[in-house]
Amino acid sequence: DAGITQSPRHKVTETGTPVTLRCHQTENHRYMYWYRQDPGHGLRLIHYSYGVKDTDKGEVSDGYSVSRSKTEDFLLTLESATSSQTSVYFCAISEQGAGGANVLTFGAGSRLTVL
C-alpha cells in the first residue's frame, strides 16, 4: 500500500479505554478518510478530512473523533472504546480527479478488538 501507512495494525483493548489509530500518507493528498468494515455491512464512512484542521462526519461517526494537524497525518480516536467498535478500520486518501471523480487509495487496515 504505497504511500499510506496505518498504525497499529492490530490492537486488543478493554472496554472503556481510549484508543487512537494513526494514518500517515506521503502522497500529499488533500482528502483523507476513515472507514470501518464489518461482515454484512461493507465499508462505512466514519469521518473524513478535506484539509488540515478541516474534518466532517460520515455515516457512523458516533463514538469517534478525528484530528488532522498536518497534511500527512489523520488520527482516529475512540474516547471510550466499546465492544461494538470491534472492527477493521481502513484509512484512505484521494486527490480529486478530472470531472470531480474521486478515486481512493486504501491503507492495509487496523484490526481492533475491544474486550
Next chain:
Amino acid sequence: SQKIEQNSEALNIQEGKTATLTCNYTNYSPAYLQWYRQDPGRGPVFLLLIRENEKEKRKERLKVTFDTTLKQSLFHITASQPADSATYLCALPVSGGYNKLIFGAGTRLAVHP
C-alpha cells in the same frame, strides 16, 4: 437515503468462464460509479471508474457497464482465473458530496480450476 446492493452470496465459477457481478443502487443518480477489488486481510484496490454518460468501460479482461435507467452496474471478468478470486466492491459518490464515497457490501468471487 442512498443505498447500494450487491449480491451477498458468493459467486462460484469455473476457470475460463465469464464472471458477472451486479451492483444496484437506489434513491439518486450518481455522476460515476467505481469498482474495487479486496483480497483477504488487505485494503480495497481501485479497478475501474465509469461515468454516467458512458455505457461501457473496458480494461484488459474487465468490463463494466452502467445503466442509469435501471440504476445498475454490471462487472464482468472474462476468461476468469483462480487469481481473480477476491471480493469485489462497487462504490458511488455521496449525493451532494463528491469527495465522499459509499460502498456496497461486496460480492465474493471464487474461481475454481
